[in-house]
Amino acid sequence: MPEIIFSGPSGRIEGRYHPAKDKGAPIALILHPHPQFGGTMNNQIVYNLYYTFVNRGFSALRFNFRGVGRSQGTFDHGAGELSDAAAALDWVQSVNPEARNCWIAGVSFGAWIGMQLLMRRPEVEGFLSIAAMANRYDFSFLAPCPSSGLFIHGEQDRVAPLREVISVIEKVKTQKGIQIEHEVIPGANHFFDGQVEPLIATVDSYLDRRLGPAPAKEAE
Incomplete structure (x- = not known):
């Protein structure tokens, strides 16, 4: 799990990168929860998603948004963080020029950033959007959504209530040729406390169907 530093819009960005053995392997970019509420690339869900993709032969990258850990800059309410994510995707593509395609996985705030990024990058083949905060952030830009993917939410999420996410998903589902799936983890809260294992099992099941x-598994 090599530590890396690459250039971002506000200076250096700190990340962890695992290259695949296959030069043509797909890329996975994982985006962490809200920087002002303790979100980092070492979040347990982000960490587990990272290795989920690594174990499927992806070249995987997770990183700290600006102002988190050793990443330079200050919180920018989403605009700067989207630029950070774009820079991260640029970097991982630059070291994987033969990569066939890309997946994006985001958690909470990171889900909002990830969905914006996939709207701008046609090479993104699939997405995982976990605990999307549809009650706090506008997801209306997903019309139409250009990639198929999976939304996962906790049944007991009090931070971003399930009904808010469902209303967003129902709008996206109407887009032709795109399959948006939705899974609810029973008893899980916004942070999936004590429920990370069933969350990752749900992700694995979905990726089995897609890929x-x-x-x-490779050695970690």
Whole structure:
């Protein structure tokens, strides 16, 4: 799990990168929760998503948004963080010029950033949007959504109530040729406390359907 530093719009960005053995392997970019509420690339969901993709042979990158950890800059209410994510995708693509495609996974605030990024990057083939805060951020830009993907939410989410996310998903589902799936984790809150294992199992099941069964796990 090599530590990396790459250039971003506000200076250096700190990340963790795991290159795939196959030069043509797809890319996975994982985006962490809200920087002002303790969100970092070491968030347990982000960490587990990272290795979920690594174990499927992806080149995976997770990183700290500006002002978090050793990443330079200050919180920018989403606009700067979207630029950080674009810079991260640029960097991982630059070291994987033969990559066939890309997936984006975002958690909470990171889900909002990730969905904005996929609207701008046609190479993004799929997405995972976990605990999307549809009650606090505008997701109306997903019309139409250019990629198929999965929304996952906790049944007991009090931060971003389930009904708010469902209303967003129902709008996106009407777009032709795009399949948006939605899973609810019983008993889970916004942070999936004590429920990370069933969350990742749900992600794995979805990726099995989209990509085929995962190969034998690589050593971490």
